[in-house]
Structures are given as C-alpha cells and as structure tokens.
Amino acid sequence: MAKIRMNKEREFIKSFFQFSIGQWIAALISFVTTPIITWLIIPEEFGKASMFTLAFNLFLNISLLGTNKSFVRMFYEKPEEERRNLLWESLMPSLSVGFIVFIIICLFWKDLSFVLFEDYNHFLPIFLLGLTILIAIIEQFATLVVRMKQRGIAFSALRVVNGASNAVFTILYALLVSKTFYAVIVGLFFSHIVSATLAIFLERDLWFGKFKINTGSVKEIIKYGLPFVPTFLITWIFQSFDKLALRNYCDFTEIGLYSAAFKVVAIMNLIQTGFTTFWTPVSYESYENNPESTGLFEKVSLFISAAMFVMGMLIIVFKDVIFLLLAKSYRSAAQIAPFLILMPIMYTTSEVSVVGINFKKKTFWHMLIATVAAGCNVVGNTLLVPLYGAKGAAFTTGLSYILYFCMRTFISKNLYPVNYHLGKFFTATVVFVIVAFINTFVGNLVWQVLSAVVGLVIVLLVYNTEVKYALDLVVDELKRVKKKVANSA
Secondary structure, eight states, rough: HHHHHHHHHHHHHHHHHHHHHHHHHHHHHHHHHHHHHHHSOOOOHHHHHHHHOOOOOOOHHHHHHHHOOOHHHHHSOGGGGGGGHHHHHHHHHHHHHHHHHHHHHHTTTHHHHHHSSSSSOOOOHHHHHHHHHHHHHHHHHHHHHHHTTTHOOOOOOOOHHHHHHHHHHHHHHHHHHHSSHHHHHHHHHHHHHHHHHHHHTHHHHHHSSSOOOOHHHHHHHHHHHHHHHHHHHHHHHHHHHHHHHHHEEEEEEHHHHHHHHHHHHHHHHHHHHHHHHHHHHHHHHHHHOOOTOOOHHHHHHHHHHHHHHHHHHHHHHHHHHHHHOOOGGGGGGGGHHHHTHHHHHHHHHHHTTTHHHTTTTHHHHHHHHHHHHHHHHHHHHHHHHHHHTTHHHHHHHHHHHHHHHHHHHHHHHHOOOOOOOOHHHHHHHHHHHHHHHHHHHHHOHHHHHHHHHHHHHHHHHHHHHHHHHHHHHHHHHHHHHHHHHHHOO
C-alpha cells in the first residue's frame, strides 16, 4: 500500500515537474536577461512599457469573453472526437470581439497614446497593441489545448520558447534600433507569434480538420464564460490600481522602479504559472473521478505553501545581491520587492484552496471576492502612494492579496470542506509580513538581512514535515535513477 502511494506521489511530482520545468527555465532566462534590459532601457522608458502591458491585459481579457474558462471547464466533459468543435466554438466569439477591439483601438489611437504615454504621436505601439491582442487570443487557446491534454514537457517547451523569444527580440531591438519602451513592446509582440505558432503545430491534429459549430453550444460557452468578464475587470482593477495610482501621483521613473521589482518577483510568478497550469486539469480530473476524496487537495496545499514561503524568504534574504545585477538606476527597487512577493504566495496557494467555488460552479463568488479585494487595494493605494510612492503601492498590494486568499479559502471551504492546515499557513504569513515590513521601511541593512534569515528559519520549522518529506522524495528519486543507470550499464 505504501509503495502504491509512493508511486502515485512520484507520478504526481513527475507531472508537476514536467509542467514546471519550462517555467523554471523561463525564470532563469528572465533572471539573466533582466539585468541586460535594465542596462539598456532607463526606468522612465520601462515605466511606459509597463503601461502598455497594463492596457494589453485589459483589452485581451475583455476580448476573451471568458470563453477560455469555458473551454477548460468543459474539456473533460466532452468526448475526444468533439473537442475540435469545442475549440472552435470557444475561439470564434473571442476572435470576433478581439477584431472589434482592434478596430476601436486603431480609431482612437491618438487618445490612447496620450493616456498611456503622455504623447499623442505613438501610433506604432498602439497598432501593435491591437494586433498583439488578436495573436494572443489564438495563443491562449493553443496553449490551453496542450495544457488540458496534460502534455507537460510540450507546455514547458512553449514557456521556454516564449521567454527566450521575448528576451531576444527585446534586446535586439534595443541594440539595433532604439533603447526605448518600443523594445519591450516588440519583444512581447514577436514572443506571442512564436509561441502561438509552435503551440498550434504541437496539436495540429486538433486544430486542422472538419469541425461543426453548434449555435447552442456557443451560447452555453458564452453563458458560462461571460460572468468571468466583470470578474476580470474588477480583478484587473485589483491587480493594476497600484500602477494606475503611481501613474497619477508619481512619474514614469517610479513606475519603472516598481516594474523592475515586479520583474524580480516574476521569478516566483513563473513558478506560480507553472503550478496553476499543471494544477487546473489535475484538480478537475481528480474531482470528476472521486468527488469525496480531499486528500490530494490537503497535501498539495501544504507542499505548495511551504515551497512558496521558502522561496519568497530566500528572495528577501538575497534581494540586495539580486538587485546589484541591475543597472544602478534600478537598485532602489530592492526595498519595493518584499511585499510584492506576497502576491504570488497568496495567489498560488489560493489556487488550491479555491477549488470548492470552481467545482460547485459558484462563479459569482469570484466577482464578490475580487470586488472586496479591489476596494481594499484602491483605498490603500489612494492613501499610501502619495506618501510612500512605490513602497506604499507594494505594501497595499501585499496586504490586499492576503485578504484575497482569506476570502477565496473560507468561502470555498464552506462549499467543499478540505483541511488546509491554516494554522501553519497563517503563522508563516505573520512572520513574512514582519520580515517584509523591516526590509521595506527599516533602512538598516543588518536588520534587514538578520530578519530575513530568522524568518526563513521559522518558516522551515513551521513546515519541517513537508520539507523533510520533499527532501526524502528527492533522495529516493535520485537513488532510483542511480540504480536504473547502474542496471542499464
């Protein structure tokens, strides 16, 4: 029995590794190339690029109509021979709206250019904004197909290709054309093209061939997905108001520093994306097969929270060393990063604890949760950004995400009871907040490093069982691989 359990856990970890390895490599690429980009592009230009990304995410998710969510939810409900129909029934409404958005963006390009960049004359970035949205819609569904088929290695390859092509095109444009925010936009544009093309090629059998679009199915897809649009808009405000507040009260340089801190934190965001990508199909499949079994959710919650807290603490411990790699003009961003780390920690862990809302299809809770968290974020940023600039924005973002986790978790637990061992989680959270506060607002470097080291030790003690178990699995796997190699020799 123990052997069977160990084998299942090994397969689970193997699958997670396959989905995550691409994110880790992409994180490494980002870690290597971010210093290069900061040496080429000044904070002011980086800040303008951040405003472009803000607009891109807004228009993209409006265009999607939530049909990407419908595709994920209905994928395992459809027999394999009907999944091509499901793909095109989900994609066509999004592409249609995306094209309308593209036309509107092009018609009002001058106004949008001024809103984003304080300049009426940036036609190319605005045109690329609309075009990138159309390409990103296709990429969204192309990568979803790979993801839902649980092709971990293929999905990881897509992440690596996306990250590498983004970095290459950004750096080449900056070196060969101009060291402006245009470089970041061009990098984003071409990375979406490359990623979409590869993803379609990997699942070409599903993409190409006869398909039939059923009007009733399209209506069902839109009906399920549409409530996610206002939820997304509220979530967008929640996730973006920090930058909007900085845009209102500060200059593009401050936005650039804040964005640089985000780039470092993005190391964790990539891990978050890797886990979420892997977890979504696995969780739905597990629930469909055995709705009464909650052991998987309990264990995954413990291990992912342990991993995220440990990783977050390590980044704080070494934050000043990491930011030394960036251009001198970005060094002060080291004090902005600590509270931002709470964002991937809280979001990733809540992706496990939110399953009750998703399984029971109570999607209206997502809107309520996002509304409350957004309200908290708006009030916090309005009060603190004028006083503390980017530090105030980071502080508000971190605390807002704690609230976000709490609401997602407690509401979901009422719908689908799971023991998430919240005592451990909140102990680690309190410790992390104290460490983040010291590393943000206390200027003494010794106190900053000492608090981070002590915080790391406490987190390791809190999750000592999970850490030990993970290490034992790694050691066991290494022994197994060594034995396999010896036998083959």
